[in-house]
Structure formats: C-alpha cells, structure tokens
Amino acid sequence: MLLFDSCFSCLQGLMENYGHIKQKPHFGGYRILVNHVIIGQVLDGKFYLRGCLFAELQFEVSGLQKLVYTKKGVPLILKYFFINEMLWNDNLLLCYYIDLAYKAAVEELSQKQLLHIRIKDLPNMNMSIERALGKVGITDVGYLKMLGAKACYLKLRQKKVNLSIKLLFELAGAIEGYHIAVLPESIKIELITWFNSLT
Numbered sequence: 272m273l274l275f276d277s278c279f280s281c282l283q284g285l286m287e288n289y290g291h292i293k294q295k296p297h298f299g300g301y302r303i304l305v306n307h308v309i310i311g312q313v314l315d316g317k318f319y320l321r322g323c324l325f326a327e328l329q330f331e332v333s334g335l336q337k338l339v340y341t342k343k344g345v346p347l348i349l350k351y352f353f354i355n356e357m358l359w360n361d362n363l364l365l366c367y368y369i370d371l372a373y374k375a376a377v378e379e380l381s382q383k384q385l386l387h388i389r390i391k392d393l394p395n396m397n398m399s400i401e402r403a404l405g406k407v408g409i410t411d412v413g414y415l416k417m418l419g420a421k422a423c424y425l426k427l428r429q430k431k432v433n434l435s436i437k438l439l440f441e442l443a444g445a446i447e448g449y450h451i452a453v454l455p456e457s458i459k460i461e462l463i464t465w466f467n468s469l470t
Contacts, residue, residue: 278318278359285366289373298340308376310369312338312351319351320368326375330368388412394450395441403427416446421465436466 282303283292290306300314312319319338322330327350331337335352358365390412391401407426409415415423420443428434437451439462444454 281359282318282369285362285369286373305373308373308380310372310376312349314338314340318354319349320354320372321376322350322352322372323379324375325378326368326371329371333368390415390445393445394448395444400438400441403430406430415442420446420462436463439466 286292286305293304293307294301294313295304296302297312298314300312302309303311303313303318310321312321320326320330320335322335322337330352335354338349338351338353340347340349354365354368358368389401390396390404390409391398393412393415404410404415404423404427407423407430409418409423409426418426420439423442424434424439427438440451440454440459443449443458443462444451447454447458449455
C-alpha cells in the first residue's frame with residue numbers, strides 16, 4: 272500500500288494547472304485544498320478524493336471505496352473515496368477523477384455561497400431596496416436574477432409609481448455584478464429605451 276507522502280509530489284504535478292495546493296490538519300490527518308476548495312482527505316497515510324454532487328455518483332459507479340470514519344465508536348460513512356495503488360499508477364484515470372472532484376467541489380461551493388448571499392449584499396443594493404423588493408415577493412438573489420431587472424422594476428412600480436431610472440440601473444447592475452458607475456453602455460441604452468416605452 273502506498274503512503275500518501277510518497278504520492279504528494281505526483282498529486283502536485285497532476286494539479287499544477289488548477290492552482291495552489293494546500294494541506295490543512297483535519298480528523299487526525301489533513302485535507303487537501305486547491306484554491307481554498309476541499310478536494311481530498313488524507314487519513315492514516317491514505318488519500319481519499321472528495322465526492323460531492325455529480326462526482327459522488329461517478330465514484331460510486333466506478334466502485335471506489337468510501338471512507339468510513341469511526342467517531343465515539345460510531346462508524347460514519349463520509350463522501351470521500353479511497354484512491355488505491357492501481358489508480359495512482361493510471362495517470363489518465365486519476366486526472367479524470369481529480370478534475371471531477373475539483374469541478375464538483377467548486378460547483379457545490381458556488382451553490383452554497385449563492386444561498387447565503389442576501390440581496391443587500393449585491394452591488395448597488397442596500398437594506399431599503401431589499402425591504403422594498405421583499406414587499407413585492409422578491410426575497411432572494413436567485414429569484415431576483417431569474418426575474419431580471421425589468422420585471423423586478425415593474426413589480427416595484429406597482430407599489431410606488433414614481434420610481435427613477437436609476438433604480439432600474441441599480442437592479443441591472445446588481446444582477447449582472449456591476450456597480451452602477453461601470454454598468455456597460457449597451458445595457459444602459461437598452462434600459463433607457465425600455466424605460467421610455469413605459470410612459
């Protein structure tokens with residue numbers, strides 16, 4: 272059985288295109304992070320790839336063994352999959368699994384961050400706008416983005432008639448990730464045309 276320490280340089284070589292690899296102590300072993308994303312766990316000298324979202328299913332179908340960690344006498348089956356010696360010797364398959372684990376971990380992190388972002392945290396938004404949007408049923412970032420700036424503006428306009436075009440720009444900027452001062456001119460022109468068609 273290969274000990275992970277002898278394979279770490281191999282892992283670094285395989286992952287050099289992804290970014291900086293970091294080891295962080297965890298559960299009597301350590302986690303392997305790439306660009307602050309957890310992709311693996313080392314425990315008792317063995318390396319386990321993290322299997323979340325679509326990677327977990329692929330690893331299960333491939334027959335990779337899950338990590339069973341015993342805590343206070345209770346076995347816990349974790350979403351980490353053992354990378355055996357055969358896989359360490361198959362660079363092509365190992366690269367595929369590493370890529371899958373990394374992409375799944377990045378996607379999971381992205382999904383979690385989206386759930387925790389409030390409307391007020393977006394560019395151009397504040398508590399006042401978040402409350403106003405909440406009063407018309409727009410309570411989360413996902414719904415705001417799904418509706419788009421124009422539909423959100425129309426919903427707000429139903430409650431208060433005299434809304435400025437600045438609010439429309441702010442909504443568009445929040446959805447697209449721009450501060451109102453750097454909102455692209457093409458978006459501004461489209462919104463001005465649409466705004467003028469409302470009156």
